[in-house]
Amino acid sequence: MTTPLRRRQVLGLGFAALGTAVAAPAVWNRLQRSASSLRPATLASRGGVAELELLAQSSRSTIPGGPAELLTYNGRSPGPLLEVKAGDQVRLRLRNGLNQPTNLHFHGLHIPPTGTGDNVFLTVPPGGSTEYAFRLAKDHPAGLFYVHPHQHGLSADQVFGGLGSALVVRGDLDRIPEVAAAHESVLVLKDYASSGGQDAAMGVGRMLGREGRLLTVNGEINPELPIPSGGLLRLRLLNASNARIYRLALEGHPLVLIATDGGAIGTPEPLKELVLAPGERADVLVQGNQTPGSYRLLNLPYRRSGHMGMGAAEERPRTLATLRYAGAVAPLPLPQTLIPVAALPAPERTRRFVLAHAMGMGGMGGMNHAMGGMGGGGMGMGFQINGQAFEPDRINTRVQLGSTEDWLIVNDDVMDHPFHLHVNPFQVITRGGRPESQRRWKDTVLVKAGEEVRLRVTFRDFPGRTVYHCHNLDHEDMGLMGVLQIEERGV
Ligand SMILES: [Cu+2]
Known part of the structure; x- marks a missing residue:
């Protein structure tokens, strides 16, 4: 259901694309300037065809306390939300306005790994462009997927630098009435290096995997998630961070899991905490059935290593976003069942x-x-x-x-x-x-x-x-x- 909430939550931060420190080939200068009038925050398919374009480029950041420059798609970090349907023909042109090679991976999609599909062996040189083209099967599961660079040796730099977009595939799960009735919000969890540079790219930081001190949701620091009393909120979570493992909890509310990486689960499962590693996704429902007020979506401390001293967890919970009650609706029920997940055959x-x-x-x-x-x-x-x-x-x-x-x-x-x-x-x-x-x-x-x-x-x-x-x-x-x-x- 399209609502002001959903639209607001997918917007993310905009960036004026200036292409300053990272010089791009002259051919891209015009594109970089034109991107300063922000392109849409959502790119969707129409009539069974998705004609999409992503321009990778360096842009000036407006995240308070963040790095001066970010790597962006169409001037945004995270990039625009891509929305397609099962059965769609997808044509996505990637233009490389960076000063280094890049490419795309369609994380989680069941499409060919060859040709113009999910082919991570393709490389787009600086100033170049290529079109990824594939058809999603009619029975492709609905879910939240992830488009990000997969250029070996540069993947971490480019994702930590800001590149990555959430990709929604509409289908079976979206047609379950209780799920369709929920207000939907895609939350891209991404950390950025702070402008101080203490979390920069050297030595042990890279061995552990770089984490940034700035925690953002859709490029915003502590955005509001409105919920009416009695309402149902569908949070679609993507960990688009380079290395950070999130341990999520919402004050006063269980997170009712309805889907994991590849689509729906069979039965909703209430969770007190949800651990989300880089590349993982989860769909959860939140019921607005508590005393109206504000409740924090927290990232709880997580230790990424069993070895003493290494990858020490942050000591305090950090606030990622705030659930805020506003208005009231007739109470919406949780779904009782979702989509059964069939057992796979015995392994050969x-x-x-x-x-x-x-x-x-x-x-x-x-x-x-x-x-x-x-x-x-x-x-x-x-x-x-x-x-x-x-x-x-x-x-x-x-x-x-x-x-x-x-x-x-x-x-x-x-x-x-x-x-x-x-x-x-x-x-x-x-x-x-x-x-x-x-x-x-x-x-x-x-x-x-x-x-x-x-x-x-x-x-x-x-x-x-x-x-x-x-x-x-x-x-x-x-x-x-x-x-x-x-x-x-x-x-
Ligand atoms: Cu690893």
């Missing part, structure tokens, strides 16, 4: 992926590029899966199209790693040997230091080459990624 095989970090200079091919910006004075530090750092031309894992496998993700490290697989969603079967409470579609799962997670995935529909990796993007850039080849049977 189980593979083991051991995530670890590695010190030293030898035997770490593929990380030299990523290490270039570290200024570590000779000592190398990188990450590996099964003893190998990412090499774009080396296939690490070959699977058969149509097969189902169990992947045991073993975090043998002292840091948490959110594990992300492209193209095909999975279900978490066990965590630390314990079964999950209910089936959920996931594409990113937090594997804590020392933990083991068993996930199950069917490689459906699309052959081709893609990747799996840690979604702490500094870790990804430092080698924590593998190449997956999905092969047609008999090939």
Whole structure:
């Protein structure tokens, strides 16, 4: 339902695009100037076709206390909300007004990893442009997805610098009457470096994954979330941060989970806290059934490491946004059931992926590029899966199209790693040997230091080459990624 609330909440901050410190090729100057009259905050499909355009560029920031310049899509950080429907033909032109290569990843979409689809091996040079084009299946799950750069070695810089857009796919879940009746608000959670620079890009900060001190929702600091007494608010949460893991709680209200990364769950599940790692999404319903007033949406302290002293949690809860009661409506009920998540077939095989970090200079091919910006004075530090750092031309894992496998993700490290697989969603079967409470579609799962997670995935529909990796993007850039080849049977 379209409401002033929703429109307000997706607006985010605007930025005048000045293209100052980061010089772009002359061909983009005209575009950069024209972007100073802000482009729309939402880009949507019409009549089954989505014609979208994103211009990546450096823009002057207006976030109080934030960095002077941000990387933006169409002058915004986060970028415009993209909204499409299951069954749509999508054509998205990416124009690169940065002074370095970039590209796009369609995080969570079930589309081909080849050609003009979710092809992270494509690169758009500075001053260049390319069109991503694909059709979403008619039965593509409704959900909240994420468009962000995936240029190896630069992903973290570009996402931490400000690039990324939420992508809503409308479909099945949106037609459930109780969900359709809720006021909807997409909340993009993103942290930025402060202008003081204490949280800058060097040394141990990059090894842990850079976090910024400024916490924002849609580029705003502590925005208001109005709710009428008796009303229902659907918060669609995307962690678009480089490395920050959020631990969310809303004062006085449970967060009623209705969807995870890949779409709806079977039964609503009230949560006191919701942990959201980079790349993860969650849809929650909030009932306006408490004493009218103001309630803070909090980020509670979270420690990203099992190792003493490393990745120390912030000590205090931080306020992300404020729920404020305004007006009243006849009480809206919560849905009783949503969309059943079918069990996947029994796996044909189980593979083991051991995530670890590695010190030293030898035997770490593929990380030299990523290490270039570290200024570590000779000592190398990188990450590996099964003893190998990412090499774009080396296939690490070959699977058969149509097969189902169990992947045991073993975090043998002292840091948490959110594990992300492209193209095909999975279900978490066990965590630390314990079964999950209910089936959920996931594409990113937090594997804590020392933990083991068993996930199950069917490689459906699309052959081709893609990747799996840690979604702490500094870790990804430092080698924590593998190449997956999905092969047609008999090939
Ligand atoms: Cu990691």
